[in-house]
Amino acid sequence: MAKPIEIAQVTYAVPDLGLMETFMTDFGLTCVSKNDDVLYMRGSGEQHHIHVTHREEKQRFIGASIEVSSREDLEQLAEMDGSSAVQETGEPGGGYQVVMTMPDGFEIKAIWGREKLSETTERKAFHFNNADSKPRLNECIRVKRKPCQAIKLGHFVLHVSNHDASVKWLEERFDLLHSDYFVPPGEEGPVVGTFLRFNHGAEKVDHHAILILQSDWVGVHHCSFEVIDLDAVMTAHDYLVEKGYQLECGVGRHMLGSQIFDYWKDPFGFRVEHYTDGDMLDQHAQPVKFNGTATETTQWGMAPGLEFFQ
Template sequence: MTVSSTYAYTLEVPDLAAGEKFYGDAGFQTRREDGRLYCRCPGQDRDCVVLIGGAPRKRLHHLTLRADPAGLDTAAAKAETLGGRQTSAPQGFDDDGLWLTDPHGMLVHLADVPPDPPLIPAKSPFAINQPGRTVRTGRSAMLAREQTELARPMRLGHVLVFSPDVDRSVQFYTQALGLGLSDRARDVIAFCCARRNSDHHILAFAKSNGVGFHHGSFQVTDPDDVGRAGAALLEKSGRGDWGFGRHTIGSNYFHYIQDPWGSWFEYYTDMDYIDDYALWTPTNYGMEDSLANWGPPVPEDFVHNYEVDEQPFNAGGATQ
């Protein structure tokens, strides 16, 4: 096993001020330093989103994946046979771990970093009264609004990126980096997990005519928090959204909010968990299940890759 989780993503963006507002409104702790914006989930002691300012348009710079250092030499050798290559760290980044480009030129940093501390369990577990199964008695499930704290992102769960060849991406990341294919929908979208103790997916690929960043997904406590946090960020951002809904693939509840550059930010909770990939059987779903089991209509540009579009996205929700 090489990769055990997604650690961070780094984007090049035109305007750090827009990113600082968006991620601040989303509940992150932010700081600016040397032309970059660093964002971390409250309660964590590390950054999980880095924005590099001054770019002509938004572009995925690289992904950082947590990896076992014992497997880095093997990963480098296998990557070469599968169309990737080992490379040096970009200027301004530490040359630790292993830096690779995948077969489509996407830059990936395999970092030897310690695991995050376990998340603190919720004080009141989410409980649903169902027909014939009453588990919450003698108390209200909901507090008044004035007594309810706004949900904050707890950790980065997964990243979805665009790929011009989803099958080839799956081959590279499973055979070279040690991930497992958890599920897919034809050759259009695929989801990959770690081999042990993993969310249903930590990295996913959607078909496009080039590479690019689609969304980062951040865990909150329960479905109520997904709804609250999504509604609050939507009101502050004034951009597009998709949700509240529930995925078939992964089973998680979701609410997506469009960021200032046309890509997406997801709050999620209640995702399937794969403790041992050897006991998991991947499913090839039909396209009707590729995005959601239920939810509102999908925005027209939800799977649009603005990084390869001739026209950049503008904050008003249309191309310029």
């Protein structure tokens, strides 16, 4: 199976690219390339682009791209049933890809060899003076309400018609580990949600890169972008409020993964998240089952409504 390195991009289709560009710019991304038919937005990290939008009459989530470690990974994936041959991506930044389709029709691309860009993150994370440790000395924090920089695409979440089949499909193609599980409230099973992380052995990785959720409705739940620290989350939150965008849930701290989160809706109703301070795991971390309600997934802050995971 292929070794995944990073979630490279999510891809959508909407009828108005200008409207999407304005929102994603306010959300902290930067246009790296565009034409009348497609918009490519980057973060401040090395990925050439992390959010792609095609112009189509009907809005939809198309899929996601996962960077793998080698050309050999692509060749191995190309041999599996339903996979394309290894081909050029045809996107800015170049590289090669194998195109696959999940059971519910989501397009998953494995990519390799795409051009990397120079990091453009404006500042380092502020040191936090807590009761036990006070590393910030003779330095003041002065921040403005403005778009925060989205550094990288951290994860995406899918609603699927068959949880087990979707998890199996991903595991057959990519080297993944289970981080945590959702089970129905008050019960011990069956598993209806699985957080999946990349298996990098003893190296630390994000709590999850993908979350698969059993649902009567098939589609994307959200995509999520990491920002530098809590001040970035909060100043961006205030800026987006001032701009009149639709807040869905935030700011708060998740139970599973521990991320400080802030969820918004883009102009087309797609859910997007800023996050910081998530859990980091290695190969030894073991999954646990969570059988609480949607509102109980928040440790503090603005809890999501009952419909959040429906």
